[in-house]
Amino acid sequence: MIPPHNSEGEYILWLAGFIEKITEGGPKPPPPIKKFIPEYMSLKFELDFLPLNEEKIQNEGKEITDYFNSKLYKSTFKK
Numbered sequence: 001m002i003p004p005h006n007s008e009g010e011y012i013l014w015l016a017g018f019i020e021k022i023t024e025g026g027p028k029p030p031p032p033i034k035k036f037i038p039e040y041m042s043l044k045f046e047l048d049f050l051p052l053n054e055e056k057i058q059n060e061g062k063e064i065t066d067y068f069n070s071k072l073y074k075s076t077f078k079k
Helices: 008-022 054-058 062-068 071-076
Strands: none
Touching: none
16 A cells, blocks of 8 residues: 655655565564574473463363353342
């Protein structure tokens, strides 16, 4: 989208940005952080100190749906 020619300042900025994008002179994005992490490292080994409760992972949000279906919730937040 090209801005209208009547706003000259905006058009010049747009044109400069467009030229910078299509040429080699523009700033290059940094490489992904993943590139600097060795392949043998994984989060599982780094986060061994955190207990993972497999039951909570596999309950598929039953705890949340039970809360919204509870009498306490329905009595507190009447529709």
